[in-house]
Amino acid sequence: MVTKPADKDEALPLSVHDLTVAYHRRPVLWDVAFNVRPGRLVAIIGPNGAGKSTLIKAALDLTPRASGSVQVFGGTYRANRHRVGYVPQRESVDWDFPISAIEVVAMGLYREVGWFRRVGAKHRLKALEALDRVGIADLADRQISQLSGGQQQRAFLARALVQNADLYFMDEPFAAVDAATESAIVDLLGVMKQEGKTTLVVHHDLHTVPAYFDDVLLLNMRVVASGPVNEVFTQDNLQKTYGGRLTLLDEATQAVLRRERSL
């Protein structure tokens, strides 16, 4: 993951080139480039507003890109999206939706179920197995608002599991979960790694980065550093990442906007 995108290796699960994303013309991500090697567990860290969630959304085509490209397994995301799983941020979920834990998990199987078909016994069984793997099989028929924060997170992990993808994006899976859930998630990430899966995790707790992850991407609108934890997770890089916003970049953007308005 250290490498700058120089060579186009077909096997790379994720390769981001010169990615820029802007909301209302204000850049959120600026010229982001990095590669992710297969089978790695990668933490994405950075302060609030650094563009961590935006990076995931841009990679998944959920947010329009101003420029740059994202390659997934050597092709476009569209072509390979069946190999990609996504665990959204907790806040973005409508917990009052009339849906049970097992129905949430079964959603991960919709591609397999196919259009016009109903979720059958076979798929329910698969979903139940996934819930069992995350330790909440007994809560399968609970409506999702009646689960605790940790159980909700586990249900969404189970959904990602049944997708049986090769590359996973997880947006803050450790946010607001209890200690038992945290260690369950860590175990699960380890198992997924052993199965050869690649996982990118937006993460907030800097203390646990060396223990949980192989690689780290330090992000603050642009990539401050990326690579193996023991090489790039340094005090110096953290200082650069968290030590204030990129004010000059902001100012330049404001100047551009002002000039355009005056035209």
Next chain:
Amino acid sequence: MILGNLNLSWAIDGWIIAVGVLAAVAAALLGNFLVLRRMSMLGDAISHAVLPGLAAAFLITGSRHSVPMFVGAVIVGILTALLTEWIHHYGQVDEGASMGVVFTSLFAVGLVLIVRAVDHVDLDPGCVLHGAIEMSPLDTWTIAGFTAPRVAVVLSAVLLTNLTFVIVFFKELRISSFDPSLATTVGVNAVAMHYALMTLVAVTAVASFEAVGNILVVAMLIVPPATAYLLTDRLSVMVLLSAVIATISAVVGHLGAIAIPVWLGYSSTHTAGMMAVASGGLLVLAILFAPRQGVIAKWLRQRLIAMEVFQEDVLGLLYRAAEHDHTATLSTDQLIQRLQSSRWTVGMALRTQRQRGLIESINECHSLTAHGVEAAQGLVRAHRLWEHYLVDRAGMDAAAIHLQAERFEHVTDRALRDRLDEETSATAHDPHGKAIPDESGSAD
């Protein structure tokens, strides 16, 4: 019996009710997904935007033929959804505001066009609001020897289409309503589902427009699904319930329109309006009586919990009295005073605890039985363990912990007490220096 004095004719009232039910159920089926996507207002917007479509189609084609009118109205309906999205996205306007701008503008254009056309045609702005459901049995089609009102035939086709859509795409509607991003990643095109839904909302609004007017469509798109949402937490049940509620609203609405004004000494009123009122009434009933979410159920549950807590407080008080003053009994008046409660509440609590064999009362003097001492010991133990834990582990101020411990003691069972004991390293005294009673035996 109440309806006994009404002159119901199946040829007329039967068809009016049938038309109302068809329109109401067709709208309610789609409405479930509007409510769940928090897009209720878009249904409103689309139903209003139908008007300029009708007027424009008339002005362009110069005929009142149904097909061009229908197509024109549906196109403008879909345009409403598109324009709302565009203004929201490119104008950086809040979605609700964007909707408000689009549909009021379109509706106004429609009114202007109608006034322009009014010399030529009988498009009545009044009918726009409440339709002319009462007239529907008069305009009939005969298909294969079977004669039915035209709107009933059209609405049946619409209902069948909506029903098929919801059944066939149930899974896709569910995922794109719940999690559009995931929908896209598992290969369900959430945007396409959105516009398919909007198209059907437009078609339903147009088809219902003439018969039942705007009000009923707007009400039926939202109110029955919102009511059903309160009554269940399963999507399939919600869809089914919304259809049942829509049906009931239509039937009750028509009967009410005939009956209620007569009781009040007026002639009968608009059926469509009354159907909408009926659905609103059902929503209020659901808010009050829903089994889990309902106001009354919640109130009852809270009362039960409060009563339970109070009964436990009586045990705790008797235990502490025995421990502190070495008086094993308290009189009813003492209990009332110390618990700052009413005679009735204290009496109820005492009766319950006597029935459970935890308290015995002799001449208005009450004391704990052997079982009562055990139960009270658990409570007091929990309370003092919590106090210790809150000060020692959570670092809270000793003055502020009593209320917190009071809340926790009522939900702390044996297993939790054991864990607390372990975490506080089996301490013998609480922060106030009082002995923490043992699980089974005495206070030390």
